[in-house]
Amino acid sequence: MARKSAAKQSFNVVVVGQQGRLAYEALLFVASLRAMSPDFTGRILIAEPQPGPRWSKDPSIRNQAVRDALTEMGAEIIPFHTQHFGETYPYGNKIEMLQALPKGEPFVFFDTDTLITGDLAAVPFDFDRPSASLRREGTWPQPQLYGPGYTGLWKSLYDKFGLDFESSLDQSQPDEYWRRYLYFNAGYFFYKCPHEFGARFLDYALAIRNAPPVELCAQSFDPWLDQVALPLVIHSLGGGRDTLPDGLLDGAVSCHYRLLPLLYARESDHAVAVLDHIAMPNKIKKVLKTYDPIKRMIYQGRGAKARALFDRENLPRKEQAIRNRLKSNGYWMR
Template identity: 65%
Template sequence: MHKQTKGSTEMPNPINVLAIVQGGRLEFEAVIFAASFRAANPNFEGRLIFAEPQPGPLWRSNPKIRHDEVIDLLEDFDAEIIPFESRYFGEKYPYGNKIEALKVLPEGENFIFFDTDTLHTGPLSDVPFDFDKPSASMRREGTWPKLELYGPNYAQTWKSLYDKFGLDFESSLDLSQPDEYWQRFLYFNAGFFYYKCPKIFGEMFTKFAVETRDNPPDELVCQELNPWLDQVVLPLVIHALGGGRDALPAGYLDGETTCHYRLLQLLYARESDRVVEILETVTAPNKIKKVIKNYDPIKRMIYQSRGHKARAMFDRDNLPKREQKMRNMLKKSNLWLR
């Protein structure tokens, strides 16, 4: 039974921070998440919550945390572990966890969801959130849609989704970007998102995702929705709720306050000296080290200095424009560990 430790209820507008935890890589990333969060937010008065998927028909293997030591550490960081049932996604689409996990949060309270592979580098209190206007991460590449010869173009593909859910398409466009350039269309990385009510956001996110998966518009016939489904429908949710690409000033999340590193190899390869120092500081205590080194990529990258070998391969002032090129270079050097 996981202990649940509630945070302060005295905040007039409490903020609930949510991430996913489950057996395997994410349980060790959750420790880094919690350690860095508490270091960066010593006066945080809200709740730090990890949602944990439970065994059920949509999981062939048990998705729960496998190491009791991880549970103990998360509790030491005053984090709650709250179970949830996978009703729509599960093992076939684990990215759907972030959609279904929103139901563990209290209705009508401000929330921020972060991917578990996030390092906290500054206090959230510095971030000028407007929770009435949702937004998400703009640190993204044009990963979807992939256009096919003689198939629908960007505008036709995206408009079909807006039309499906009765949303205004034209007002979502960034008219400063060229016609048929991917950045003209509202698109986010789902590494973080926020709003004033998880129930409203979560129900719409679930509805749009399930209906797009099960009954996509004809214009999507050539498009791959796995693994992109969450990022395909997230812009629709944010637009429907009155948010957008400019709702949050740049430079805070995915900047001074958080780092969505995705993989430790990429953190070492491209992030600032400050980010690397924070990572190595929060993972230095022995009680943390002895737990997270059970995950081999963490042991090798952080504690056996493979990360610094990866770092030496790249010039932070002249990084490859596409992440895939960085990944390929790391793989060739046998520094791609998962």
């Protein structure tokens, strides 16, 4: 007798959408989720910042065709107000929007510049043990010649919030190597309650920004503040770097491409095929073609030409080198 498959979890998916590039990326994200994960039954939420004193221009999605396309695919646009960050630090949107989500309901946040490339509904999230993206480089901190090293810099933050530092370390990595220390890309993260996660994320981020430990006096928090606070939040809530099986998110199930030229340059043939597939229906094509970078990269073939510049089996080690090659050949768009 065949065993029954485990019941699929119910959870909400959220991205931040606002006027401009993020609105079109949100449209691609939702289209990919619907195409590649037809069994997903949770809510798809587009968190939309509202105009206010922290924005010089209205950040909400003012393109009605984009709004209509999102809602026709079953996404819900959820407004939120920006009280602490806004235009000066737009990455703060992913912190402040969490309080607008349904309290007590498990959620997965994704950056809008992500494609769903597999069955998201089948990912075995442990919502009691939060985690985030490990697809990152050692961007923060940057130890100074005569200052503390990685250990001293990170430990000062764990001490500030009364957290156990030693248990956060990856003991398989050498001392003073950045991978030893808990560090994530904020391209996705998840937990059982957005309000609990969001309150702690906001508390930690504001405390680091407004009163950093003296050890961090030479460190920059722009644009890294969210990624500095995120591991502390995850560690404090009982999560870590190993709560998801390898190879699913940032692997078979999702692709955080960052910008379309980078997608064409370095991502898998499957990711490009998913992009081509979801962009072809006339209903969505008509909306996407109104955004020039998408029009040129997808519909006018510039993406395929940019892809031909790179060997995916032998990519430059640093992302900046990929960007530079794209720019020098006229394929950089954002």
